[in-house]
Amino acid sequence: MRIVSICVLFLSISWSSLAANSADSIDNFTKAMQHQAGFFDFYYDSSSDKVYLEIDKLEQVFLFQSSLPQGIGSNDIGLDRGQLGDTRLVKFERYGNKVLLKQLNTEYRASSVNVAEKNSIDEAFADSVIAGFKIVSSSQDAVLIDYTAFLLSDIHQISQRLSARKQGSYKADTSRSGVYLKKSKAFPKNTELEALVTFGGSKPGQYVRQVTPDPLSISVHLHHSLIELPDDKYQPRRFVPFSGFWSMEYQDYSVPIEKSMSQKFIPRHRLFKKNPGATISEAVEPIVYYLDPGIPEPVMSALKDGALWWDQAFAEIGYKNAFQVKVLPKGADPMDVRYNVIQWVHRATRGWSYGSSVIDPRTGEIIKGHVTLGSLRVRQDYLIAIGLTSPFSDDAELDANTDVSKQKAMALARIRQLSAHEVGHTLGISHNFAASEYGRASVMDYPHPFMSIKKGKISLENAYDVDIGEWDKYVVAYGYQQFTNTTAEQQGLHTLVKEARDKGYKYQSDPDARPSHAANPSGHLWDGGSSSIAELNRLTEVRKIALQNFGVKTIESGSTLSSLEETLAPIYLLHRYQVDAVAKLIGGVHYEYESKGDYPKAKGIEVVAADVQKEAIQAMLATLNSEFLSIPKHIIQLITPKAYGDRRSRESFTGRTGITFDAISAAESSAGYSLSLLLKAERLNRVATQSEMATGTPDIAYLFNRLFKQTIKDGVDKHHKQLSKRINYLVLDQTVRALFQESLAPEVRGAIESELVVLHKWLKNNNRNPDNAAMARQLEQYWHLGEWKSQFSVKPLPPGSPI
Known part of the structure; x- marks a missing residue:
């Protein structure tokens, strides 16, 4: 017994010593580096331009979001500033001397409480390892990996996109790339990393030539967000075709044989009343969207007005100031997942605006809304207004006194509607192209300017709508109305759909x-x-x-x-x-x-x-x-x-x-x-x-x-x-x-x-x-x-x- 005790004591001392040495090893390895503590701590070594990530959450599932904070500027290529990439459910796993970043398969699931049944689904369908890292140091509770190569890689598939659009053959060149420390930060629930990545290539196409100073060298920024999973207080809401929302879907292999395996739910933000029993209540945490501070006036005010139309819909279901619009604080990063953003994006030619979101694929909860508005759209609307009305004079000297306020007003009215439309997408709402048939019932339609003829002249009055539509109010009620329990929710949603049909609302x-x-x-x-x-x-x-x-x-x-x-x-x-x-x-x-x-x-x-x-x-x-x-x-x-x-x-x-x-x-x-x-x-x-x-x-x-x-x-x-x-x-x-x-x-x-x-x-x-x-x-x-x-x-x- 004495010999056994001595052996146990010796082993205990040995493991403690090894742990201490390993901890010292991480401390020593990163001693001269800049350190940022957060969801995942990271270290930056300026002498080698490398970023090291401390993994203290092996096997813990989280969200990985890639994005493009600085783009190429061509609508035809389609790689815009602020563009979101894929949202992936991932985890770090250790295999000997390396760590793998595995993307989990969320398309096939088992909701059963039977662990073996859940495992059978995981084992039946493949996952995807999207990156591998060598461990450079470790401690008892964490490992340190060199994250640099992955950060400088083509996570946004820029090379493939350029090739698909016949714009040349390109690949990332690490010798002309580097960690962008200014936008690399760590916070308690998210770590944000960014790099300037240069793509070298040959045979550049006309669109690349149009927007780059040297078409053989395309330098953009790529951004990685590592995000803690939301808590389990959010409840998914079921999708029905007439809801007006986009649909998210997975196949559940554990449902009874007589039930459909297809489980559909809507994407939406988390929203709760402070006082659930009150007719009108403020939100526990309002939905706040932040405007790009680079937007010029009067466009800035127009975009804010249009986005704020949505608060009318939330007010209809008993919320007070639940939807807010502010200017992005100085120093805040628009790619930071903590901010819903309305971004003003420039391109060489006019093109589409769009609303994208970071969505938890497990539940449909929207973590971040990101609106991209093309800056040339407002100029095109002004051009159309001028072409319709021909307001200038035959005498060129008199043009300086021409009143074009009505034409500008039409262009700004359009940009208000556009702001509301794209924000609507980031609330989870889909297009309704039938809404224009019954009194401009939705900002989620694509509106044509309404021009009337008055006294033989074209009038631009009432060219675009000035408020949220009745269809939009119904859709927000379907997605964001708070109910007391599951039964009340099922009954309430059924009633909302029936009432919308009874009112004659159309949806395509x-x-x-x-x-x-x-x-x-x-x-x-x-x-x-x-x-x-x-x-x-x-x-x-x-x-x-x-x-x-x-x-x-x-x-x-x-x-x-x-x-x-x-x-x-x-x-x-x-x-x-x-x-x-x-x-x-x-x-x-x-x-x-x-x-x-x-x-x-x-x-x-x-x-x-x-x-x-x-x-x-x-x-x-x-x-x-x-x-x-x-x-x-x-x-x-x-x-x-x-x-x-x-x-x-x-x-x-x-x-x-x-x-x-x-x-x-x-x-x-x-x-x-x-x-x-x-x-x-x-x-x-x-x-x-x-x-x-x-x-x-x-x-x-x-x-x-x-x-x-x-x-x-x-x-x-x-x-x-x-x-x-x-x-x-x-x-x-x-x-x-x-x-x-x-x-x-x-x-x-x-x-x-x-x-x-x-x-x-x-x-x-x-x-x-x-x-x-x-x-x-x-x-x-x-x-x-x-x-x-x-x-x-x-x-x-x-x-x-x-x-």
């Missing part, structure tokens, strides 16, 4: 609105009005007046006449999105996001009425008329080739006349867009199917008979001879090309071929017109060779979205 999100072949006549981007046809007719009148007034009064003194072309584009194409809405009536079907039990009798789908479809076809064909497509001569005569120092851009039209403005090709582009919508394979297939399902709906013969009659068979407009000829050739070309769409049904292809046979006979009978004879020969050659030999490719439109 991206999958049912964005595709050009979408079927639901509700839900469009950039449209307006309860009737898409009536709104197209109204916009046509607005467009007509704007074009009549367009000219030297549209530009300021000192602006080149050649710059009129880019100002003209959004005015000439003012109808483009409303045409998209009208097209969806043709072969369209009404439907909702309906679940069993939403109505006493299931509604399902309903084919758009036959008379409405025929009216829609006529409205679409009206956009092919030469009178509609023609650009007034006074405009054509004003637009010169590009002045020396100016250059063509993506905002310019593309033409066939060299350096001069090509008005006929501009018309071709517009007509080509209308035809591309009308002749979509999926739409034509639905038209053919519906002609048998619903009595009186147009069939393929009806559609093409009207198309050919109003264009090719209508002859040449004597006032616009060349333009009407161009459109006729375009119609034939696009019709034949429509036959080669992969998804076109074979019987529909046959029906279109039959209509072309009829057209060919008409062309032969009217071959005194040389254009008719030429088109007849083209069809004969097509049938003889079995392929369409036309070298005619429609000129593309200048970009419209985003407006």
